[in-house]
Amino acid sequence: MTDSATWTRVDDGCFELDLLTASYRRHAFTRHAHATFAIGVVVSGQEEFHYRGELRRAGVGSLAILEPDEPHDGRAAAEEGWSYRVLYPSEDMLLDGHPIRPTFPDPIVHDPRTVHLVRAAHEELTAGTDPLAGHSKLAWAFQAVVHRHGLAGRASSGAPPPRASDRAAVRKVTQVRERLLADLRRPPNLRALAAAVDLSPFHMLRVFREATGFPPHTWLVLERVCQARHLLAAGLSPVQTADAVGFADQAHLTRWFKRVTGVTPAAYRNSVQDRMRRPA
Template structure:
């Protein structure tokens, strides 16, 4: 078994784990555990095991799919401009680049398991013959009421996290991804956005690219708006419509993603904070916890430990 990262609280109640890692009796306590499996399709696969009592995740995106199952309680999140709910047994699918939040819908909190496969892995899971990988699938409905799939996801997550039998883990993972796409992916491509939404997307992508390129000393809203021939209000409205969050929040979560990559490469949190433009390590830590649920140091120790001990598939 490998060590995993955790943000923990205290509880005098028993800590039973019938669901493969989530302490269901520790209600009201935030516990976030990251584990990394190395070598699946040549890229690492991150796993998340979490009990959320009070925390609400800040708006953020992922470069990969986020595919999870709620195992206790009810989660609520903002996704594609709507508030949605996931009860125990439901599967949740968040597509790459889609802004979302997350938090407990009720005071007792919720628990969930999640894995983060790259689009290429999801495509490979549904490609029947050798050759080009299928295009990344689209899911019109983020909440999927498929109890069989949810149980299969729970078992796959458990097998991957323990790492005792790599063949079992890989087989269960590919079975879950294949079943998800075959039964629930949209049959056609994503709908073409309306002209005003397409323009908002173009503006937002331009702004995001500039913020990413000037990560250490980002431009002001006035500077970016002037360069685009827009007012600051027009820029903010377009960016929020396309990205689901204002530019400052997008920049913060993007810095977290960049810092995460540096931590994966072995940098210390203080170094990562400086390299991505945070004022100091404390500033990085605040945003890192808001987006990922753990401190940078705990995350770094966990993924390095799990990667070094895991066999590749």
């Protein structure tokens, strides 16, 4: 098996959804997180990844359900590598009106029925020949994921509300994130970030990492990669994208982009643009 990966973006006016079809033997994903859910089916081999403090393994027929903003990595668990199909739905898309966001305490589940629905939806949407069929299969797949494997969210679990000090820390982390996002190309330095939320630099680093799983500089780089995906899908070149999101140059973008997505920026752009150029 040689490493190969193709990204597909569905953006047809009904929703926007990224899909990954990949086989990896040597590639290892750096520790990162997604703004969306990541729902994948392993079709051959076995993958392993660290998630919520444990090493997890997903083999053939496994369904992986990773929640937004949860740090994880990924690599082959055996010499032969692994192949999988992954969907990256937003919270609104996955829940589709569900009143409370469910949680998924076990990231690896074994459920042939749901695996079949997820894989069928992925294959239909990737082929792109019948949008109605693709939308229908996706709705059935997400319904199965939520209702068969989601548990009632924190709001209905009876857990005590967060302390005032915890809420204050969350607000400060949100403010730091907003300041970093305000200008990806020229972010404030550590001292300025901390001063803006009335914390010492070391205290700010601690609460930020506790809340996000990453120090601010790593979180910013991962956010740049996320924004780069949108710009490349819109048709910008890797050089233009690197400059727009604050990477030093195209090589810097390429190194991080491949560590997070498994493909180079050019390969990602070509995959998405090829899909958009298909005749209706």
